[in-house]
Structure formats: C-alpha cells, structure tokens
Amino acid sequence: MKTYGLIGYRLGHSFSKRFFTEKFEEEGLNNHEYLNFELDDISLFPSIFQENDHIAGLNCTIPYKQEVMPFLDEIDEEAATVGAVNTIKIIRKAEKIILKGFNTDCYGFEQSLLPLLGEKHQKALILGTGGASKAVKFILDKHGIEYLSATTKKSLSAKELNYEQIDEQLIKDHLIIINATPLGTFPKVDTCPSIPYESLTPNHVLFDLVYNPEETLFLQKGKAKGASIKNGLEMLHLQAIKAWEIWNE
Numbered sequence: 433m434k435t436y437g438l439i440g441y442r443l444g445h446s447f448s449k450r451f452f453t454e455k456f457e458e459e460g461l462n463n464h465e466y467l468n469f470e471l472d473d474i475s476l477f478p479s480i481f482q483e484n485d486h487i488a489g490l491n492c493t494i495p496y497k498q499e500v501m502p503f504l505d506e507i508d509e510e511a512a513t514v515g516a517v518n519t520i521k522i523i524r525k526a527e528k529i530i531l532k533g534f535n536t537d538c539y540g541f542e543q544s545l546l547p548l549l550g551e552k553h554q555k556a557l558i559l560g561t562g563g564a565s566k567a568v569k570f571i572l573d574k575h576g577i578e579y580l581s582a583t584t585k586k587s588l589s590a591k592e593l594n595y596e597q598i599d600e601q602l603i604k605d606h607l608i609i610i611n612a613t614p615l616g617t618f619p620k621v622d623t624c625p626s627i628p629y630e631s632l633t634p635n636h637v638l639f640d641l642v643y644n645p646e647e648t649l650f651l652q653k654g655k656a657k658g659a660s661i662k663n664g665l666e667m668l669h670l671q672a673i674k675a676w677e678i679w680n681e
Contacts, residue, residue, distance in 0.1 A: 435486050436466045436679070439477065439500070440493040443468040447643065447668050448491050455676075464488075474499040481529065489679035490520040491672075494614070497563035504533045511535035516566040519675040534678050537567035540671030541641075545571070548637045548660055549608070554578065556608035559625040561585070561592060564641055565612035580606065582625070595626050603631035609654070611640040616648030624649040634658035643668055 438448045452466035469480050474496050481487060492500050497516040501507060504517065511517050517533035524530075556572055556579040558565050565581060572579045580602075581592045588594070603609075609632075615623045632638075638654035643665040651661040 433486055434461075434464045434488040435484050436464065436489045436491075437469050437480075437487070438466075438491045438493060439469045439471055439480065439496060441470065441472070441495055443470050443493070446493075447665075448493075448672060451669070451672050452676075471496070474503070477503050487522055489522055489675070491675060492518050492520060494563060497566075501533060504531045506530065506532040508532065508534045510538060510570070514538060514566045514570045516563045518567075518671065519678055521678050521681075534675075535567055535570075536671040536674040536678070537564070537667070538570050539674045540667040540669070541567050542571045542574070543670050544662065544664075544667040545608075545610075545637075545639055546575070548639070548662060552635060553607050553637060555606045556580075556610060557582065557598070557602070557606040557627075559609065559611045559627070560613035561589075562612065568610055568612055568641075577608065582627070598627050600628055600631040603628055603636075604633070607635050608637050608639070611638070611642065611648070611650045614642065616640070616645075616650050617642050618644045621645055622649060624653065629653040629657065632657035632659050634660075636660070638662075640664060641667065 436452060438446055446468055449466050449468050456464040497518055501517055511533050514535045516535055519534040519536045521532045556577050558568055558579055558581040561581045561583040582595050583592050611625055613625055615625055632654055636659035638651055638659050638661045640648050640651050641664040642648050643663045646663060654661050
C-alpha cells in the first residue's frame, strides 16, 4: 500500500482527500490511499512516520506550511524563497528517509491567475499576510506586478498596510485584489475582508484562494460591480497535479 496524505489542523473541509481518492479510483490504483492527518501541534509531525511506514507523499495546509519546514531534510529552492511548503516528497535511500519540501501553490496560482490579466493590471492588493499569501507574493514578484498586503497586525512590515488605510483611491490604483485569508470559507459564508467594495469597477480582477463556497461573499461583491472573478478551485487542481508529478519523479 502506498499512503499519501494531508497534514493540517482541522481538515473537514479538505479538497485533497477527495481529489486524490477519486484519482486513484479512476486510474485503478487500488494499492494507493489518501488520508487526512490532523495534528493539534506540528511537534506531532514525526509520529506520522512512526505509525505509517509506507508514506509515499504528503501535502501540507494551514497552519503548518511554514512550521513544517524545520522538520525537513531538504527544501526546494523555490519553496525556500517563498518561505512556505505545501508538498513533501519522501525519498527513501536504504534505511534512511529524506523529506524534501516543495511549494506547488506557486504553480497553481500562476497558471490560474495570469489568463485573467491584461496590460492594465500592474498593481495588486493582497488581503492577508499569512502562509497562503507567500506563494501569491512570489508569483507577483516574478511577473513584475507591484503589490501591497493588508493585515490586521499593528506592527507593519514593508509593503504592508492596515485595512483601515484602504480607501477609494487605493482600490482604483490596484486592479488586482486577491483574498489570501480564510474569510468566507464554509460554513462562515457571511464573512469577507473589510474593503470599500463600492469602489470596484469592471476593470478589477478579484481572485479568492477560497473555493468553498464556489462564490464567496468577497467574489459576490466584486461580481455585483462588474469585476472579473475567480475562486481557488482551479489553483487547487493544478497544485495537486503538480504535487503528484513531484511524488512520482
């Protein structure tokens, strides 16, 4: 049996288990399984390997995309630059297990966002500064797109601002708005980041890393103003496919 899985805190909303279970069934991979490993603390991460000696690959989700990194033997250059890992490759050499971290969120986000953009889309506003935002920033930097990140923190770093500072002019200047927070995720579908949605226009692109529900309140408000909208489902599909490639290289 080859066991793949997802590590995280609470995983009832997990896309990965459903995606890979269906993939294994469709491809007749009867000796493959995908499990959710809910960890109350990242210190429990090594216990996964003590209890499962046939782990073949892991995905990692919030809140452990950064916290898992010290437990890894190697980190891919791109993931190291991003500062977050969401895919772990298990390399077996004799009796030794080598864990190597990758970030496939970058690939998924890049391939999902770029088709929405035109020449006028030169500045982005990222809502949230957690682990999910790191892949977003990496891709925006890669393509020369300026960005600011909105945060609730009192102590601000470079390129950060508080939500209270987001005004009509800032919204008009930033035609790409990306929700990298969990706000709006099922079952709390009546929440969304606090920004002046009335300032949105048909020139805006709203991208939500959340995919459940299909249209978050954030996207609904953008759609009502004529903005182009997209949720994170395609991004998740793409990053999962990339993870599978990495595991089987």
